[in-house]
Amino acid sequence: MALVVLVAALWLGAAIGETSIPFGVVAKTVANRLWDAGYPLEPIDEGIVWSYRLSRAVVAACCGAALALSGVVLQSLLRNPLADPYILGISAGASTGAVSVAILGLGAGIMTLPMGAFFGALIAFALVSLLAVKAGRGTAAIILAGVAGSQLFNALTSFIVTKAATAEQARGIMFWLLGNLSGVRWPDAWLAIPAALAGLLVCLWHARSLDAFTFGAESAASLGISVRRTYLALVGISAMMTAVMVSIVGSIGFVGLVIPHAARMLVGIRHSVLLPVAALIGAVFMILADILSRVLIPGQVLPIGVITALVGAPAFAFVLGQRRGRG
Amino acid sequence: MTLSASNISWSVGAASIVDDVSLEVREGEFLGLIGPNGSGKTSLMALLSGIRKPRSGEVILDGVPIGRMGRREVARHLALVEQQAETADRITARQAVELGRTPYLGPLSPWSANDDAVVEATLENVDMAHLAGRLWHTLSGGERQRLHIGRALAQKPKILLLDEPTNHLDIGHQIGLLDLVRRQGLTVVAALHDLNHAAMFCDRIAVMQAGRLVAVGRPFEVLTAERIRDVFGVEAAIEIDIEGGCHIRFQAQSGRGGRSVSMGDGTGKRFSRS
Numbered sequence: 001m002a003l004v005v006l007v008a009a010l011w012l013g014a015a016i017g018e019t020s021i022p023f024g025v026v027a028k029t030v031a032n033r034l035w036d037a038g039y040p041l042e043p044i045d046e047g048i049v050w051s052y053r054l055s056r057a058v059v060a061a062c063c064g065a066a067l068a069l070s071g072v073v074l075q076s077l078l079r080n081p082l083a084d085p086y087i088l089g090i091s092a093g094a095s096t097g098a099v100s101v102a103i104l105g106l107g108a109g110i111m112t113l114p115m116g117a118f119f120g121a122l123i124a125f126a127l128v129s130l131l132a133v134k135a136g137r138g139t140a141a142i143i144l145a146g147v148a149g150s151q152l153f154n155a156l157t158s159f160i161v162t163k164a165a166t167a168e169q170a171r172g173i174m175f176w177l178l179g180n181l182s183g184v185r186w187p188d189a190w191l192a193i194p195a196a197l198a199g200l201l202v203c204l205w206h207a208r209s210l211d212a213f214t215f216g217a218e219s220a221a222s223l224g225i226s227v228r229r230t231y232l233a234l235v236g237i238s239a240m241m242t243a244v245m246v247s248i249v250g251s252i253g254f255v256g257l258v259i260p261h262a263a264r265m266l267v268g269i270r271h272s273v274l275l276p277v278a279a280l281i282g283a284v285f286m287i288l289a290d291i292l293s294r295v296l297i298p299g300q301v302l303p304i305g306v307i308t309a310l311v312g313a314p315a316f317a318f319v320l321g322q323r324r325g326r327g
Numbered sequence: 328m329t330l331s332a333s334n335i336s337w338s339v340g341a342a343s344i345v346d347d348v349s350l351e352v353r354e355g356e357f358l359g360l361i362g363p364n365g366s367g368k369t370s371l372m373a374l375l376s377g378i379r380k381p382r383s384g385e386v387i388l389d390g391v392p393i394g395r396m397g398r399r400e401v402a403r404h405l406a407l408v409e410q411q412a413e414t415a416d417r418i419t420a421r422q423a424v425e426l427g428r429t430p431y432l433g434p435l436s437p438w439s440a441n442d443d444a445v446v447e448a449t450l451e452n453v454d455m456a457h458l459a460g461r462l463w464h465t466l467s468g469g470e471r472q473r474l475h476i477g478r479a480l481a482q483k484p485k486i487l488l489l490d491e492p493t494n495h496l497d498i499g500h501q502i503g504l505l506d507l508v509r510r511q512g513l514t515v516v517a518a519l520h521d522l523n524h525a526a527m528f529c530d531r532i533a534v535m536q537a538g539r540l541v542a543v544g545r546p547f548e549v550l551t552a553e554r555i556r557d558v559f560g561v562e563a564a565i566e567i568d569i570e571g572g573c574h575i576r577f578q579a580q581s582g583r584g585g586r587s588v589s590m591g592d593g594t595g596k597r598f599s600r601s
């Protein structure tokens with residue numbers, strides 16, 4: 001069932017665009033490429049479907065799933081309904097890391113872009129956690145620390161870009177920073193798919209541990225969870241997923257924040273069900289957001305981050321309202 | 328199953344919070360932990376349960392230092408009910424109790440019919456079966472506390488650590504809850520703030536003052552007028568009945584008229600120890 005929904009969304013993603021391509025052609029293209037079916041097709045159509053749209057839809061799906069998973073994990077671990085990689089500054093840190101590698105040539109040769117992003121993400125999370133502890137832990141403290149962290153790392157990124165990048169580099173990077181799937185091709189997908197799958201598996205492996213955090217970390221410890229090991233594994237995997245996605249498509253907000261809440265409303269709080277459902281909704285949401293970003297303004301492509309923010313901000317307001325209602 | 332602490336200390340920065348405490352919990356007893364706010368009861372509980380590591384000294388569970396046992400292993404023998412454990416999650420009463428099965432579950436050992444049976448029985452045991460489907464935030468304080476106890480009992484522990492389990496409950500629910508706990512026949516360590524309840528339910532009482540353990544013994548041995556004045560700073564008259572039960576009548580602070588006021592709940596005499 002989940003697979004059907006996902007395939008349908010991918011199908012839509014491949015068919016809809018500036019020039020619509022019939023669903024049959026999409027199916028035949030996939031058959032040609034995967035099983036050498038040998039259907040006669042227009043090479044241009046086949047090229048658009050396979051090289052541009054499908055790879056793009058696949059990356060969008062992985063990205064949505066990864067961000068939603070990170071959101072679920074961070075919200076559950078930190079007992080904070082407003083936590084997500086974007087708000088906590090992890091995405092911003094990953095951007096800084098990626099830009100440091102791409103422009104400053106940090107770790108020349110050994111560090112790839114995603115690795116730079118990963119270290120950036122970890123440093124950002126460590127810094128934000130430290131700040132949050134100093135500010136007195138609570139829900140608000142973490143969010144404020146995240147805001148401060150995001151600002152700091154965004155400023156660092158801008159600084160690096162302005163100082164070291166050529167004008168052309170700078171324009172490309174600024175577009176990428178807003179969240180952009182335009183340049184995505186199959187090699188990106190071969191990075192995004194394993195990252196999202198590994199993330200899903202590690203999170204599912206810890207589903208029971210995440211359940212045990214319902215009444216907080218101390219309660220989890222008394223239920224037999226190794227809190228520190230769980231934190232390390234899950235924050236690590238969230239940082240990894242965020243870093244890979246940021247290095248491919250830039251930082252995209254609100255998906256990690258809103259999708260987990262939608263999933264919880266649908267299937268409840270048990271993580272063994274919640275995690276896969278959140279991943280699925282995230283994947284489908286991102287594919288649809290990407291389609292919207294391509295067709296909303298004819299002849300123009302909106303950064304996908306703009307779409308997710310347009311949908312996400314009202315949803316965010318709704319979550320805030322709900323919280324108040326429950327006291 | 329025995330639990331003991333030998334010379335455990337815990338501090339934050341320079342402030343010593345639990346100071347060189349040694350305590351042996353006897354099998355099957357109900358041990359009360361009393362002391363004013365901030366005297367270190369919660370911290371001592373955290374150390375005894377192994378979720379916090381002492382700066383020095385050791386907690387021994389069944390002959391093994393608790394720090395050397397796995398967390399899961401510990402959680403199958405010993406359950407802790409914290410002083411404050413709340414959630415904003417939309418969790419049902421039943422799901423709260425189900426969490427108690429965590430130490431028996433893992434990615435490779437999924438939920439089983441046995442776990443269902445334990446949860447059903449536990450819900451009956453804590454008298455919450457009729458509310459099993461209710462959401463957490465719709466439940467009363469007493470009901471939530473019974474579920475916390477239920478979650479701990481679903482761990483099937485031999486030892487139950489309870490940190491001020493009767494906080495915020497009315498008198499009927501306080502007595503009911505302590506009675507429920509005692510019915511389980513487990514080894515219990517409970518931090519209690521009502522001295523009359525401590526006297527009524529505990530086999531022994533341990534007194535904390537500024538991080539130190541200043542007395543341990545039978546209620547009538549520990550609850551003396553001098554000690555209550557010394558530790559809590561209030562005047563009290565102690566009555567000991569024929570069965571050895573002891574009742575405490577607190578007196579208003581001198582200078583405020585000096586009238587004798589019973590701050591006990593007046594139920595002390597009716598619930599003499601059986």
Ligand SMILES: Nc1ncnc2c1ncn2[C@@H]1O[C@H](COP(=O)(O)OP(=O)(O)O)[C@@H](O)[C@H]1O
Nearest residue numbers: 339344362363364365366367368369370371535
């Ligand atoms: N994590 C901590 N950091 C700093 N101080 C703490 C911490 N935990 C407890 N304390 C302090 O230790 C003292 C004892 O606290 P606690 O164990 O909660 O006492 P009780 O439960 O008897 O009220 C208090 O003064 C409290 O402020």
Ligand SMILES: [Mg+2]
Nearest residue numbers: 368369410490
């Ligand atoms: Mg306390």
